[in-house]
Amino acid sequence: MKKVIFSGIAPSGTIQIGNYLGAIKQWIKIQESGEFRTIFCVVDEHAITIPQDPEKLRAKIMEVATLYLATGINPEKSLIFIQSHVSDHAELNWILNTITPLGELQRMTQFKDKSQKQKSILAGLLNYPTLMAADILLYQTDLVPVGEDQLQHIELTRMLAKKFNAQFGETFTVPEPMINKTGARIMGLDNPEHKMSKSAENPNNYIALLDPPEIIRKKIKVAVTDSSSEIKYDKEKKPAVSNLLAIYGLFAEKTIEEIEKKYQGKGYSEFKKDLAEVIVEGLAPLQARYKELEKNPDAVMAILKKGAEKAKETASQTMSEVRQKIGFI
Numbered sequence: 001m002k003k004v005i006f007s008g009i010a011p012s013g014t015i016q017i018g019n020y021l022g023a024i025k026q027w028i029k030i031q032e033s034g035e036f037r038t039i040f041c042v043v044d045e046h047a048i049t050i051p052q053d054p055e056k057l058r059a060k061i062m063e064v065a066t067l068y069l070a071t072g073i074n075p076e077k078s079l080i081f082i083q084s085h086v087s088d089h090a091e092l093n094w095i096l097n098t099i100t101p102l103g104e105l106q107r108m109t110q111f112k113d114k115s116q117k118q119k120s121i122l123a124g125l126l127n128y129p130t131l132m133a134a135d136i137l138l139y140q141t142d143l144v145p146v147g148e149d150q151l152q153h154i155e156l157t158r159m160l161a162k163k164f165n166a167q168f169g170e171t172f173t174v175p176e177p178m179i180n181k182t183g184a185r186i187m188g189l190d191n192p193e194h195k196m197s198k199s200a201e202n203p204n205n206y207i208a209l210l211d212p213p214e215i216i217r218k219k220i221k222v223a224v225t226d227s228s229s230e231i232k233y234d235k236e237k238k239p240a241v242s243n244l245l246a247i248y249g250l251f252a253e254k255t256i257e258e259i260e261k262k263y264q265g266k267g268y269s270e271f272k273k274d275l276a277e278v279i280v281e282g283l284a285p286l287q288a289r290y291k292e293l294e295k296n297p298d299a300v301m302a303i304l305k306k307g308a309e310k311a312k313e314t315a316s317q318t319m320s321e322v323r324q325k326i327g328f329i
């Protein structure tokens with residue numbers, strides 16, 4: 001049997017190159033290897049852990065699904081679906097909540113960060129990682145390709161799987177995280193101390209996958225750099241330039257050493273000008289495909305519907321077992 005890969009993106013904010021380099025780019029490689037059963041989900045139930053405008057949310061869900069297809073996720077090779085179309089996610093989330101220690105949820109870094117920005121902290125935000133565990137465990141997932149920021153949530157998922165298995169008998173596969181060496185944590189262009197984020201208030205923090213070329217050039221031009229002018233990778237002393245080098249390397253498929261060599265003795269302005277073009281070129285094919293796909297939302301919807309039907313087959317098998325194990329009739 002092929003090993004199962006599951007991952008997802010929350011349709012909140014603007015999908016940015018951190019999501020692409022940290023997650024989606026890995027997904028495509030894994031899909032193309034043909035070695036795995038690949039499942040990619042648009043996790044709309046996660047998006048509503050922060051208040052969302054319903055109309056905007058609907059548009060975002062379609063945008064993320066369309067972006068999945070535009071970046072190369074192929075419905076012939078991978079399952080693509082919307083989380084809320086498979087109600088087992090919510091049901092398993094509930095059951096897992098009943099074995100999740102409150103303290104574990106309260107110590108999650110993302111919960112701490114996100115709750116600081118909210119006027120009133122809602123229970124859904126606290127329970128976010130349990131829902132993520134449900135997503136992963138429903139499909140008996142072996143590997144979860146994500147950026148570094150999700151590591152803590154996957155550790156919690158592993159803990160819950162082991163706890164459930166110990167308490168009720170072998171039920172869930174215990175998943176492993178799958179994290180890229182470079183690209184696992186792309187930092188903000190406006191502040192290399194914090195990760196690039198799709199919900200950042202300042203749009204100069206990120207490059208969105210759908211940013212037009214002139215915006216990309218402008219954002220790279222104003223990206224912060226470090227005090228000494230050398231183009232050298234040094235995460236401690238030169239965090240901003242190191243981040244730009246990582247982005248360059250991932251888009252151009254070049255090693256950091258190759259890029260350092262190319263810009264030896266040259267200044268930031270030449271480096272940044274080239275970097276902007278590398279990103280513009282890197283995103284052009286997916287942007288063109290997005291424009292085409294966007295014209296036919298019905299076709300995208302049909303793919304998502306079919307994906308949900310297929311996902312339900314696996315999810316319902318897991319759920320029958322779970323219900324039986326915990327003593328439901």
Ligand code: TYM
Pocket residue numbers: 006007008009010011018019020021022023043046131132135136144145146147148149150153183184185186187195196197198
């Ligand atoms: P989300 O929507 O915040 O991010 C989607 C993916 O992008 C990665 N990522 C980054 N990688 C590198 N550098 C960055 N600056 C950066 N920002 C984001 C994230 O690590 C993630 O892989 N909880 C998840 C969604 C989710 C999920 C799941 C993921 C729900 N259920 C089950 C995997 C499996 C989230 O909010 O990701």
